[in-house]
Amino acid sequence: MEPVLLAQGAEARVYAARLNGSPTVVKERFAKAYRHPDIDYRLRSTRMAQEAKMLLRARQAGVRAPTVHFADMQACALHLEHVDGPTAKRFIQERTVEEVHAVATAIGEAVAKLHDADIVHGDLTTSNMLLRGGAADQLVMIDFGLGQFTTLVKDKAVDLYVCEKAFLSTHPSSDALFAHMLDAYKASSRHGAEVVSHLDKVRARGRKKICLG
Amino acid sequence: MAARADLGLLALGFEGSANKIGVGVVRLDGAILSNPRRTFITPAGQGFLPRETATHHQQHVVELAAAALREAGVTMAQIGLICYTKGPGMGAPLRAAAVAARTLAALWRKPLIPVNHCVAHIEMGRLATGKARPVVLYVSGGNTQVIAYLNQRYHIFGETIDIAVGNMLDRFARLLNLSNDPSPGYNIEQLAKSAPRAAAAGGGGGGGEHGRLVELPYGVFGMDVSFSGILSHIQAIAPALLASGGATAAELCYALQETVFAMLVEVTERALAHCGGDSVLLVGGVGCNERLQQMMRDMCADRGAVLGAMDERYCVDNGAMIAWTGMVDYARSGRAPEWAELYCTQRFRTDEVHVHWRDD
Ligand SMILES: Nc1ncnc2c1ncn2[C@@H]1O[C@H](COP(=O)(O)OP(=O)(O)O)[C@@H](O)[C@H]1O
Ligand SMILES: [Mg+2]
Numbered sequence: 001m002e003p004v005l006l007a008q009g010a011e012a013r014v015y016a017a018r019l020n021g022s023p024t025v026v027k028e029r030f031a032k033a034y035r036h037p038d039i040d041y042r043l044r045s046t047r048m049a050q051e052a053k054m055l056l057r058a059r060q061a062g063v064r065a066p067t068v069h070f071a072d073m074q075a076c077a078l079h080l081e082h083v084d085g086p087t088a089k090r091f092i093q094e095r096t097v098e099e100v101h102a103v104a105t106a107i108g109e110a111v112a113k114l115h116d117a118d119i120v121h122g123d124l125t126t127s128n129m130l131l132r133g134g135a136a137d138q139l140v141m142i143d144f145g146l147g148q149f150t151t152l153v154k155d156k157a158v159d160l161y162v163c164e165k166a167f168l169s170t171h172p173s174s175d176a177l178f179a180h181m182l183d184a185y186k187a188s189s190r191h192g193a194e195v196v197s198h199l200d201k202v203r204a205r206g207r208k209k210i211c212l213g
Numbered sequence: 214m215a216a217r218a219d220l221g222l223l224a225l226g227f228e229g230s231a232n233k234i235g236v237g238v239v240r241l242d243g244a245i246l247s248n249p250r251r252t253f254i255t256p257a258g259q260g261f262l263p264r265e266t267a268t269h270h271q272q273h274v275v276e277l278a279a280a281a282l283r284e285a286g287v288t289m290a291q292i293g294l295i296c297y298t299k300g301p302g303m304g305a306p307l308r309a310a311a312v313a314a315r316t317l318a319a320l321w322r323k324p325l326i327p328v329n330h331c332v333a334h335i336e337m338g339r340l341a342t343g344k345a346r347p348v349v350l351y352v353s354g355g356n357t358q359v360i361a362y363l364n365q366r367y368h369i370f371g372e373t374i375d376i377a378v379g380n381m382l383d384r385f386a387r388l389l390n391l392s393n394d395p396s397p398g399y400n401i402e403q404l405a406k407s408a409p410r411a412a413a414a415g416g417g418g419g420g421g422e423h424g425r426l427v428e429l430p431y432g433v434f435g436m437d438v439s440f441s442g443i444l445s446h447i448q449a450i451a452p453a454l455l456a457s458g459g460a461t462a463a464e465l466c467y468a469l470q471e472t473v474f475a476m477l478v479e480v481t482e483r484a485l486a487h488c489g490g491d492s493v494l495l496v497g498g499v500g501c502n503e504r505l506q507q508m509m510r511d512m513c514a515d516r517g518a519v520l521g522a523m524d525e526r527y528c529v530d531n532g533a534m535i536a537w538t539g540m541v542d543y544a545r546s547g548r549a550p551e552w553a554e555l556y557c558t559q560r561f562r563t564d565e566v567h568v569h570w571r572d573d
Binding site for chain 1: 361368423434437471478483486488507511512
């Protein structure tokens with residue numbers, strides 16, 4: 001039977017599968033013909049391994065994330081629990097203001113939990129968050145291939161900065177939404193205020209850069 | 214305002230933000246009537262020379278303006294507006310072009326429109342390729358940005374957190390003492406082509422011929438990239454490798470290109486995946502690199518997207534792209550800013566511009 005392609009993300013193809021009767025997905029970081037095979041294999045294998053490790057740590061930190069069933073080192077593929085529901089990106093585009101606000105709160109709280117466990121996600125876009133069953137309070141974080149352990153406030157602020165840029169360049173007039181997400185983050189993270197104030201510095205760094213040519 | 218927006222409106226544009234000085238005449242229907250330019254080439258081993266570059270621009274801007282009008286077969290009286298690069302760029306060279314534009318505008322009482330250089334690459338790219346809503350990778354000596362449009366703004370989705378990719382390549386070329394003619398990046402590319410290749414031995418990467426890869430750090434952080442660590446690494450290992458024969462200059466150029474272009478294509482793909490776009494534009498001087506183009510085209514093909522055909526009208530700095538962008542701005546707003554606002558600035562971010570002329 002042909003595997004059913006569910007999505008092609010930034011790095012991987014995600015197929016529907018089954019394991020012991022329950023629905024799973026296979027996330028395959030397939031070979032990319034555009035880049036040198038050495039670089040290609042190095043990236044695919046390290047990111048797969050990193051993702052498997054970080055998914056587990058995220059779950060230990062109390063953040064919803066898919067269970068890892070199996071890692072196929074040869075194909076650089078992870079077999080993950082299937083999360084049934086839309087991405088936060090689609091949810092934000094389609095739902096009511098109240099529901100969207102609730103999701104922003106959930107995102108702020110989930111990122112706070114990750115950061116309090118010294119995990120930065122590395123690619124906090126709304127494509128990398130799913131809402132199980134389409135419920136605003138069932139936020140599941142995915143795509144941890146760029147995740148890192150770090151205790152540095154600076155790294156956590158950069159994580160939020162990535163998130164901000166993704167919000168603003170995907171969701172029309174999302175300044176208020178992102179601000180709401182930050183409020184939720186500040187309220188629930190131990191070092192929230194410190195990280196958010198560092199975010200201003202990270203933003204300024206971008207603004208100050210001189211561009212020649 | 215409707216009267217002004219007739220398709221015969223002509224704009225004269227001045228660009229001088231980096232080492233090229235260019236003047237172009239463009240019509241509102243998109244026709245480029247002329248686009249002459251000259252490039253200031255620094256001696257081998259030297260980087261940007263702002264003062265000398267400005268002198269070069271001052272020496273050539275008048276003859277270029279005359280040539281632009283002559284080639285277009287129009288007179289100053291027929292020009293509807295004048296446009297110039299407000300920034301970003303090197304201060305002195307920017308001013309050389311801006312002074313010429315201001316003088317002509319004052320003499321002939323024409324509206325004068327300031328233009329963001331990065332936005333001009335994008336607008337001309339959209340015109341030249343017919344791609345309405347591309348994800349843009351802007352790579353030059355001073356810029357490295359992944360740009361996506363939303364709600365009348367070009368958002369910087371990802372960018373370099375330290376130096377620009379072109380700057381990094383230039384500095385590496387200086388280490389190898391490569392010529393700056395026509396550009397250091399071009400000479401790195403030619404040298405990289407001569408690195409020995411062998412058929413790919415499986416393990417992914419999809420066929421083709423590949424050379425031996427000197428391993429370099431890989432600097433992708435989410436949607437951002439970093440080049441200063443790679444530069445200092447290769448600066449540190451190169452002298453010993455070259456002396457011992459552990460790697461040739463060609464192999465180092467090859468490894469550097471393979472590594473940094475893989476990073477650039479990866480972050481572009483990430484923007485494409487997240488924004489759901491179906492086309493990519495590659496703009497700026499580094500975009501002329503054929504290996505980067507090939508990698509970008511392969512990435513696009515893999516996800517059912519297309520790379521806009523490369524074209525001098527938008528890839529390389531020129532006057533026509535400034536004229537075109539100032540004109541679409543003016544044709545929509547019908548006004549020119551006050552004289553006090555008509556200055557130049559080294560810092561001028563792509564996302565500061567209100568793209569009021571787009572309705573999508
Ligand atoms: N466990 C999962 N259950 C259901 N869908 C998933 C799951 N993991 C990923 N997806 C879908 O696949 C897409 C890409 O997955 P992601 O892990 O973000 O890969 P990439 O690194 O390629 O972006 C997601 O946006 C989502 O739609
Ligand atoms: Mg993803």
